[in-house]
Amino acid sequence: xxxxxxxxxxxxxxxxxxxxxxxxxxxxxxxxxxxxxxxxxxxxxxxxxxxxxxxxxxxxxxxxxxxxxxxxxxxxxxxxxxxxxxxxxxxxxxxxxxxxxxxxxxxxxxxxxxxxxxxxxxxxxxxxxxxxxxxxxxxxxxxxxxxxxxxxxxxxxxxxxxxxxxxxxxxxxxxxxxxxxxxxxxxxxxxxxxxxxxx
Amino acid sequence: xxxxxxxxxxxxxxxxxxxxxxxxxxxxxxxxxxxxxxxxxxxxxxxxxxxxxxxxxxxxxxxxxxxxxxxxxxxxxxxxxxxxxxxxxxxxxxxxxxxxxxxxxxxxxxxxxxxxxxxxxxxxxxxxxxxxxxxxxxxxxxxxxxxxxxxxxxxxxxxxxxxxxxxxxxxxxxxxxxxxxxxxxxxxxxxxxxxxxxxxxxxxxxxxxxxxxxxxxxxxxxxxxxxxxxxxxxxxxxx
Numbered sequence: 311x312x313x314x315x316x317x318x319x320x321x322x323x324x325x326x327x328x329x330x331x332x333x334x335x336x337x338x339x340x341x342x343x344x345x346x347x348x349x350x351x352x353x354x355x356x357x358x359x360x361x362x363x364x365x366x367x368x369x370x371x372x373x374x375x376x377x378x379x380x381x382x383x384x385x386x387x388x389x390x391x392x393x394x395x396x397x398x399x400x401x402x403x404x405x406x407x408x409x410x411x412x413x414x415x416x417x418x419x420x421x422x423x424x425x426x427x428x429x430x431x432x433x434x435x436x437x438x439x440x441x442x443x444x445x446x447x448x449x450x451x452x453x454x455x456x457x458x459x460x461x462x463x464x465x466x467x468x469x470x471x472x473x474x475x476x477x478x479x480x481x482x483x484x485x486x487x488x489x490x491x492x493x494x495x496x497x498x499x500x501x502x503x504x505x506x507x508x509x
Numbered sequence: 510x511x512x513x514x515x516x517x518x519x520x521x522x523x524x525x526x527x528x529x530x531x532x533x534x535x536x537x538x539x540x541x542x543x544x545x546x547x548x549x550x551x552x553x554x555x556x557x558x559x560x561x562x563x564x565x566x567x568x569x570x571x572x573x574x575x576x577x578x579x580x581x582x583x584x585x586x587x588x589x590x591x592x593x594x595x596x597x598x599x600x601x602x603x604x605x606x607x608x609x610x611x612x613x614x615x616x617x618x619x620x621x622x623x624x625x626x627x628x629x630x631x632x633x634x635x636x637x638x639x640x641x642x643x644x645x646x647x648x649x650x651x652x653x654x655x656x657x658x659x660x661x662x663x664x665x666x667x668x669x670x671x672x673x674x675x676x677x678x679x680x681x682x683x684x685x686x687x688x689x690x691x692x693x694x695x696x697x698x699x700x701x702x703x704x705x706x707x708x709x710x711x712x713x714x715x716x717x718x719x720x721x722x723x724x725x726x727x728x729x730x731x732x733x734x735x736x737x738x739x740x741x742x743x744x745x746x747x748x
Contacts (some may be wrong), residue, residue, distance in 0.1 A: 317563060317564050317567040317568070318559065318564045318568075319564075319567075319568050319571070320561075320564050320565060320568045322565065322568055322569070323572075324569075324572070324575065324577060324581070326575055329578065329580075329581060331565075331569070331581065339561060340561060340565075343561050343562060343565065343588070344565070346588060347565065347581075347584055347585055347588050350584045350587060350588060351580060351581050351584040354580060354583060354584050354587075355580060361645075361646035361647075361649065362579060362580050362583055362645075362646070363583055363642075363645065363646045363649045363652075363653075364587065364652075364656045366652040366655060366656070367652075367655050367656060367659050409667055409670065411663070413659070413660040413663040413664060413667075414587075414656040414659050414660050414663075415659065415663070416659055417659050417662035417663045417666060420663055420666055421666060424666070424670060428670075440681075441684060442677070442680040442681040442683065442684035442685075443677055443680070443681060445680065446673060446674060446676055446677040446680050447674075447677075449673055450669075450670050450673040450674055453669050453670070453673055454666060454669070454670060473684055473687070474687075
């Protein structure tokens with residue numbers, strides 16, 4: 311970085327109609343950054359706060375949260391009725407919506423919502439015996455939220471077991487037990503895996 | 510009157526000249542030395558790569574024809590704050606380790622100087638961003654870094670989730686292939702059993718039955734209706 315009172319003038323220009331910033335040079339880092347900038351600019355305009363700045367992280371705009379929980383509820387209902395395919399669709403919609411939150415909103419909230427929804431989608435996939443999708447969803451769920459996500463750990467372990475990937479399943483469940491040592495389901499799953507490996 | 514004539518001016522000049530030369534040489538030495546160390550510090554490689562976001566912001570700010578609207582400048586400032594957050598985190602994480610290494614003599618003084626320079630720069634940079642933010646909207650300076658930090662975290666979450674979900678296709682293809690492989694193997698086994706003992710059908714039946722049972726377990730264990738309802742119940746109770 312240069313000192314405080316100097317900077318490098320970059321060859322960038324603004325499209326007067328679309329207000330998009332572009333650069334003619336084939337500098338990929340710069341172009342990448344400009345793409346981010348333009349996306350953020352659109353989001354800021356869409357937020358429409360009076361000062362044109364992002365609102366402080368709390369309080370959160372409640373409409374999106376309400377929509378997400380509504381989608382999750384209807385997904386849960388479909389799941390209970392046994393329409394697992396429909397449930398997966400609804401959960402996917404809710405996940406897209408949760409990931410589409412403006413990026414200045416609290417990340418903790420996004421983690422919470424997305425991990426729950428992914429875990430539910432894993433469950434719905436497992437009910438249809440789509441073990442591969444279930445495993446991926448549960449993995450993503452755990453990646454977003456590691457602690458306090460015993461169901462996510464269990465679901466991926468179960469999916470891997472069902473696919474016959476015993477070593478991976480064993481590894482995964484051991485890792486899960488480091489976070490959730492007291493979870494009864496995980497302990498049982500571990501025993502099950504060890505039994506299968508023993509055969 | 511004090512007798513000025515009695516003073517030997519020439520002899521007095523000697524100590525004065527001595528003092529003058531002494532002070533002059535010390536001054537010259539110190540100024541040259543300081544200039545050299547400053548030049549050396551300036552020639553050290555910077556800790557971070559060029560700050561693209563800052564350069565973009567300032568380039569936009571100095572754009573005259575047409576003038577850049579405020580909304581874009583605000584977005585650019587936010588991007589700049591986000592990059593600053595990553596930098597200050599990097600500095601904070603590196604500081605302790607670097608101090609220990611320096612005490613042990615594992616790293617050179619140059620590295621420490623580079624680090625200190627980066628630290629000072631980032632402090633100035635943060636202050637500058639806060640001032641700029643306050644100039645755009647009152648009190649934005651207090652929340653801009655909060656927003657920037659959330660933006661950073663959110664970006665990371667999104668990146669990881671899309672990365673993992675992107676593997677779903679490959680995983681599914683693998684599993685479909687594996688499934689059909691298991692099925693064909695199983696069918697082949699079944700046929701072989703039949704070919705081998707067409708007469709002792711009752712024995713073969715029991716054998717294939719047991720094989721089928723174990724293979725079935727690999728394929729669809731837990732897929733039975735009982736298991737399904739069990740899971741359904743669990744979900745209902747927990748969600």
